[in-house]
Amino acid sequence: MNFIDEAFLEVRAGNGGAGASSFRREKFIPFGGPDGGDGGKGANIVFRVNRNKNTLIDFQNQRVFIAKNGRPGSGKDKSGAAAEDLIIDIPKGTVIYDDISNDELLDCCDDGTSYVLAKGGDGGQGNARFKSSRNQAPRKFTLGFEGEVRFIRLELKSLADVGLVGFPNAGKSTFLNKVSSAKPKIGSYPFTTLRPHLGTIEGSESSFVIADIPGLIEGASEGAGLGIKFLQHISRTGLLLIFVDLYSSDDLEPIDQIRLLKNELSAYKEDLTQKVSWVVCNKIDLINEEDRMSHSKDIQDALNxxxxxxxxxxxxxxxxxQKLLQSLEEVISQSKLDLT
Ligand SMILES: Nc1nc2c(ncn2[C@@H]2O[C@H](COP(=O)(O)OP(=O)(O)OP(=O)(O)O)[C@@H](O)[C@H]2O)c(=O)[nH]1
Ligand SMILES: [Mg+2]
Known part of the structure; x- marks a missing residue:
């Protein structure tokens, strides 16, 4: 299945139904008076967070949503029926922007919550409402109001606690496979991972979520490799793990890998170098203890x-x-406590 994390939609709420112009006509009642009912309200467009959805792929096929109009009023003081809301299901973590002003309208983080994105128009008034002492037989009625129309952009941002960033082949997916039940593909070639994967870690006291995203390369912010678009999936994480390949086939020293990665992170629209980040040096099985110590010292000195x-x-x-996971669990549960 394709993973789609951006969509552009046009949503049109329903118009209100027109009020009616009608007069009572009954035998033996010569001046029946006005009895035109009001029009019904047009349908709202409602976005609902649905935990069973995890991509915006449905919006590839349908980009325009038009809600029903309210029914017109009728004689005998009958109001028109209001139209039923049009409900659109979206994944948790979707952020909705106004595509014209670029303003953020909603950040849909909570399961099951519904949001009215475009309001249906109110119904018009029937002629019964216009009866007065001076005008006992008004023909006047009003049309329904138009429903709101909006052009919106949806962006799906994963709700993970920890994000993994690193060059391709650094072992990010191998790590997520090892420590969670998520099974992102592993490969000895670059760009094995093509879309974000989330894995839940069951710690000793609490659980947290790690996001594995496609590898970054130098120039990713200018479009090299898979670009930096996927960084939107780690833009909400509290902490980043910068994955370093101790046995890099490109012969890039760990400190150079970190510097290059940080350059790309800073080029993202929300400067991700501002986040707390830890360095994870992977593939220690391929180097000796002495080299490990010297890498540790180099990184500490060069990057403070x-x-x-x-x-x-x-x-x-x-x-x-295990030590890494324990430390993650500690800081994450602490920061969650701080937030409450
Ligand atoms: N020896 C050794 N090999 C590892 C280790 N971690 C990962 N690898 C190997 O490194 C290669 C790349 O691993 P992946 O987990 O696919 O790397 P990735 O960072 O997810 O790569 P992309 O998805 O392309 O960004 C695979 O051949 C893994 O078997 C490790 O700790 N030791
Ligand atoms: Mg991978």
């Missing part, structure tokens, strides 16, 4: 990072991963 923010792991064998 404290030793506790650098982790050495082997995603393949699992060495070091």
């Amino acid at each position: 990072i404290s030793e506790k923010d650098i982790f050495f792991i082997s995603a393949a064998t699992g060495e070091g991963t």
Whole structure:
């Protein structure tokens, strides 16, 4: 299945039904008076968060949504029926923008919540409403009001606690496979991962979610490789793990990998270098203890990072991963506590 994380829609709420112009006509009642009822309200366009959806792919086929109009009023003081709301299901984590002003309209984070995005027009008034002492037989009625029309852009942003960033082949997917039940594809070639994957980690006391996204390369912000569009999926995470390949086939030293990755992160529209980030040096099974120590020292000196923010792991064998997960669980549960 394709993974689509952006969609452009036109939504048109229903118009209100017209009021009626009608007079009572009954035997033996010569001046029956006006009895035209009001029109019904047009349908709202409602967006509803649906936990069973995880992509915006449905909106590839349908981009225009038109809700029903309210029914017109009729004689005998009958109001027209209001039209039923048009409900559009979207995945949790969708952010809705006005595509014309670019304003953020809604951030749909909570399951099951519904939002009225375009209001249906009110119904018009029937002639019964215009009766007065001076005009006992008005013919006047009003048309219904038009429903709101909106041009919107949907952006799906994953709701993960931790994001993995690194060059292709650094072992991000291998790590997520090892520590969660998510099964992103692993490959010894670059860009094995083509879309974000989320994995839930069951810690000793609480659980949290890690997002694995496609690898970044130098120039990604200018479109190289798969670009930096996928960074939207880590833009809400509280913490980033910068994955470093200790056995890089490009012979890029860990500090150079980190610098290049940070350049790309800073080019994203929400400067992601402002986030808390830890360095995860992967593939320790392929290097000796001495090299490990010297890499640790180089990274600390060159990037002014404290030793506790650098982790050495082997995603393949699992060495070091438990310590990393425990530290993640601690800071995440702490930050959740701070928020409440
Ligand atoms: N020896 C060793 N190999 C590893 C380790 N972690 C990953 N690999 C190998 O590195 C290659 C790339 O792993 P992936 O997990 O697909 O890398 P990725 O970072 O997800 O790559 P992209 O999806 O392309 O961005 C695979 O051949 C893995 O088997 C490790 O800890 N030790
Ligand atoms: Mg991958």
